[in-house]
Each structure stands twice: as C-alpha cells, then as structure tokens.
Amino acid sequence: MADGADDRRGSAGSVQSVERAVALLEVLARSGASGVTEIADELGVHKSTASRLIGVLESRGLVDQEKERGKYFLGVGILRLAGAAAMRLDISQESAPVCRLLAEETGETANVAVLDGDAAVNIMQARGRAEVSAYNWLGRRTPLHATASGKVLLAALPANVRDGLMTGERERFTRRTVTAPAALRAEIAQVVAAGFAVTREELEEGLSAVAAPVRRFDGTVIGAIGVSGPVYRMGEERLSELAESCTAAGDELSRRMGFGG
Template identity: 35%
Template sequence: MDKTLMKGLKVLDLLTQAPQPMGVTEVAQAMGLVKSNAHRVLQTLVAAGYATPVGDGGRYRPTLKLWSMGVQVAGSGDLRQFAAPVLSRLRDNTGETAFLALLDADHVTYVEIQSSAHALRVHTAVGARLPAHGTAAGKVLLAFDDAAAQVLPDDRSLERFTPKTLDDPAALRAEFRKIRIQQWAVNRGEFREEISGLAVPVFDAQQRVIASTGISGPTERFRPAAIKEWLPLVVQAGAELSRMMGAPR
C-alpha cells in the first residue's frame, strides 16, 4: 500500500466532510501529522486540482474535480436525474438550453444540461468548467459565497474574456450585492460575446445556496424583453429545485 497516496486521500476526505475550509494546523491536528507534512499534502492536492486555497491561502477546501471525473465515468448520477425533469420543463418553456451548475473554486461546473431544440444553440457538455465571473451561473454562486468573494484580488483585474467581462473586483463586488438583493444574474456576452445566460440560486434546507440553475443561448435572442419574459420561468425552476432540496416554501 502506498502510504503517501493514502495520506493524501485521507486529507481529501477530511476536506470534503468539513463544514468550512480548513487550515494547515487543523488538518495536521485532525490527521496526526506535523504541520510541514500537512502543508505538503495540501499543496500536492492543490497542484493536482483536488483542493483550492481560500482567502489569503491559509485555508483550503475541495474542488469539484472528483465530481467532474465521476460524471465522465458514470455518465449520469442522482443529482442529474433529480434535476433533469425540472430542467426539461424550463428548456421547453423558454426554448433555450437549461442547466444546473455548482461552484468549483473560481469556476463553475455544469452537472446537468438539457439542450435547446434550436439549430442555433449553446453546446455545453456535462462536466464542463467555465470561469465563474464570466457566467450568469457563476456570478450567482459567487454572490452568495462569502468565502469565494473574499478570494477576489484587490490589487489586480480578473481575466477579461470580452469587452463586456466584469474584470474589476470592485465592480464585480457591486454586481454581487445587486444579485443578492434581486436573487438572479444575467450575462450578456461576458465570457463569449455570442453567448448569454440567465441564472438563479438553488437553496437547501438551511437556506444555503448549493447550486444555480438557469438558461443560456445566443446573445441575439437574449434581448431585454426576452429576459423579462423568461425570468419568472427561471425563478420558478429555481424554487422547485430548492423545495426538492428541503428549502422552506
């Protein structure tokens, strides 16, 4: 048995079960390791993409890499099957591709997709990861995740994908405040100019945001009038998924 590999897997399991990000000292104490050893294991998990530093880098939490791998291996899963009927209705009611997404550090992972029947539509694969600050799904998740919002740098801009990308941290934080109040986010060409999206949060029984759901499609179809028409349908889908997760009505 490879003891080093086993140690890394046990630390990953510890991070996965922890209710909040853990520091090096906490990991060392929980695992019975010296701090230098715990730090080395954590850095290895970060380098491999299984963990990510939070805030100033002193605390760590797991990424969704294992989930993404599981989706690719299994091709389906309980969460996807659970969301599929709701997303199918949302797709049929709006005509656009419907999705369910989870936050994965500074990216979002799309865990279920119901594709539009339009010839011109968004093609996103289950398990795909996109930069969170450039998508409606990601902005919703970042807006409701205090730890994730703290990761935003104060001294430099974020990556700019199109002229419409919100790459200024101060502007993005202001956007997050707006999203928390209205409880929805829109993206009009912020990651790819030709692609836009609309997303809302999905809550669990403790009123924590655990996912986002919504629609995406060609920017030319995401005009203000269309967004206004679709928003109640997207909100309804988010509320339905939240109720299924035990959120209060």
C-alpha cells in the first residue's frame, strides 16, 4: 500500500511539474521576456521552483536567456516543435470550417486558394445563402493578376519572383482587368499595405471579390481566403465590410495553421 501511495504521489508531482512548465512557456509567450521573480509570481511558486523549471526547459532549447538583462524568453526549440506540428496541418482540411463560416456570415461564395506556378487554384469552396449562381470554382486555376486571391498570393511572393510574373502586358479578361505592369505593381503595393485585395469585374463582368492572406507558423503566406459575388451586392461600403470579414477569417485560418502573430 505504501508503495502504491508513493507512486500516486510521484505521478501527481510529475503532472504538476508538466503543468507548471507549460504555464511557464505560456507566460513567456505573452510577455516576450520575464525574469525569474516575475515568472515565479505568475506561476504562484517559489523562485527556486521557477528556476528549476527554467533550467529544464533551457536545457532542451525551449527557453533562452538574455545575457544583458538576465531575462528569459522562448528559445528556438519552440520553433522546432511548432514546425513539426505545422507540417502535419493540411490547409485544405483546416480551411473547411473557416470557409463555411465565412460563407454563412457574408452570404457569398467563399473560397480558399493556393499558389500553383503562375496561377491561383481554389482548393476549398462554400456557398452562401445569397448565392444564385451554380458556378463551381473548386479546382479552377485563375490568373494572379485578375483575382483577389491571386493578388494576395502575388503580393506575398519574393520581389524578384513577383516582378518576373508582372513583366509585359497581362491577359485582358474584361475592360477592367489591370494589364499594364506599372499599374499592376502599384496595385500590388496597395495590397501589401492594406493586408487584403479587392477586384471589381476584372476576371468576369458583374463579379467582384475580396481576399486576405493565410499564413503558416513562420508567417509565410501559404494561401488566400476570400469571397466573391455580383457587383450589385458588393458596393464600396459592402466591400469594406467583406474585407474585414475576410481578414478575420484569414487570421483564424492562420491560427489553425500554427501562426501566432
């Protein structure tokens, strides 16, 4: 009986240590950097206990110390763990509930697109209640320069790659398609500054769209989530509202993909 009681006490102590270690990491994630006293106060433990926890985490590379001020911060080992977890996340799977919610909230067709060479490919779609068209965008490759999702993906590319995709006149699909390289560069700069993209009848007459970026754990843009619908439902005021909705959806999907920014 004594041995069993000791085992239970030992297990309880181990669980408590794990809980405290996780709580310590969460403290550093919130604060950016904290001293031993601050950490101990946050955890409600003695400084010696906090120091022992820090020592274990530091030995695994999960915590590091600022040499000048002596404060502790999250170590590069966290990135290793985050990267391993993020590699298991599939944007097409993670995007399904976010895409459905965006369609429900806006009433428009919601899509998630990823880069495929010089085009955007729609990998997820959900129809909103206001949708009257039976058109299916799923699996369709769309031009980067004439779609909201494409412009988001284009804006996220390294400058040299982006410039290579914007040399020469682009294909014209409607009278409003931006085809001149200089005009397209200016518009992409606006997308970078705003954090979302809007198109008005650039791919098809009567069709407008809004999209925002989706990021993975390291901040790299891996996709775009947006909505599209008829221009008569998407005036300037509505486009601003939809931009907010798409940005919020992009933030949520990015969180699901491991991005903590």
